[in-house]
Amino acid sequence: MADITYVDVRVSKTKRIPPTSQESPERVFYSDLSLIHQPGGAAPAAPPVCSFLSRALVVVVVLLLAVVIVLTVFTLRYATQIHFKTKKTNASDADSTCQICPTSSSKFQETDILKDLKTYLCGDMNESICLICPHKWLSFRNRCYFFSEQSESWDFSKKYCLTHRSDLIIIDDQNEIDFIEGKDISKSYFWIGLQYNKSNSEWSWLNGSTLQNGSIPVRTHKPGNDCGSYSSREIYPQDCNYRNKWVCEKEAAQFDERFFGTN
Numbered sequence: 001m002a003d004i005t006y007v008d009v010r011v012s013k014t015k016r017i018p019p020t021s022q023e024s025p026e027r028v029f030y031s032d033l034s035l036i037h038q039p040g041g042a043a044p045a046a047p048p049v050c051s052f053l054s055r056a057l058v059v060v061v062v063l064l065l066a067v068v069i070v071l072t073v074f075t076l077r078y079a080t081q082i083h084f085k086t087k088k089t090n091a092s093d094a095d096s097t098c099q100i101c102p103t104s105s106s107k108f109q110e111t112d113i114l115k116d117l118k119t120y121l122c123g124d125m126n127e128s129i130c131l132i133c134p135h136k137w138l139s140f141r142n143r144c145y146f147f148s149e150q151s152e153s154w155d156f157s158k159k160y161c162l163t164h165r166s167d168l169i170i171i172d173d174q175n176e177i178d179f180i181e182g183k184d185i186s187k188s189y190f191w192i193g194l195q196y197n198k199s200n201s202e203w204s205w206l207n208g209s210t211l212q213n214g215s216i217p218v219r220t221h222k223p224g225n226d227c228g229s230y231s232s233r234e235i236y237p238q239d240c241n242y243r244n245k246w247v248c249e250k251e252a253a254q255f256d257e258r259f260f261g262t263n
Contacts, residue, residue: 131252146248154227157246166250168193191246194228
């Protein structure tokens with residue numbers, strides 16, 4: 001394709017040349033014509049119509065993108081609603097065929113899952129009652145015991161037990177003492193549920209009963225040492241703010257054969 005060169009035409013002011021003696025008296029005017037070359041062959045500015053069409057095209061593209069985004073959002077929302085409706089329907093169908101759900105007689109049907117659960121929680125469960133304690137609690141007879149690893153005051157220890165639906169241990173008999181002595185904590189002092197009652201000068205358990213004389217040896221009480229700690233088969237009066245380990249005690253959860261639907 002041939003190159004096109006654009007030039008600007010400029011006309012300068014006219015100059016009047018006086019006539020000579022040989023020339024006719026007619027007036028002759030001369031003009032200077034100058035050509036200015038535009039480098040690069042740049043085309044003249046686009047007319048206003050082209051600029052308007054370009055802007056209109058940009059607006060149309062933006063509107064189309066907005067429509068695509070709106071349609072995508074509505075499609076995703078619709079697909080999500082269909083998914084949850086389908087899931088809910090499947091769950092309802094599953095409930096109608098559930099084989100381990102409670103029946104109208106409030107009993108569980110025997111299944112492999114329940115058998116495994118019974119074995120895991122209760123072992124062989126030769127007895128009719130299964131006793132279960134929380135994680136990190138130890139079972140003895142029909143009770144659960146928690147032996148702390150940290151040391152705190154008597155009040156803190158009591159509150160800790162209460163938040164776990166238990167209380168500081170109340171030592172009932174020699175069998176319970178033997179159980180405690182088999183644990184590492186027995187080699188140190190730990191808080192028990194015993195306090196000194198200044199009104200009657202007696203030691204009282206948290207359940208309101210009084211410590212029986214001779215049941216457990218008690219060291220001499222001194223003013224200010226109003227909380228009971230235990231160590232090596234003896235009770236030691238100590239300042240309640242002293243930091244000791246502690247033992248919590250509560251009833252074990254009981255499950256019989258009816259829970260597993262074997263009766």
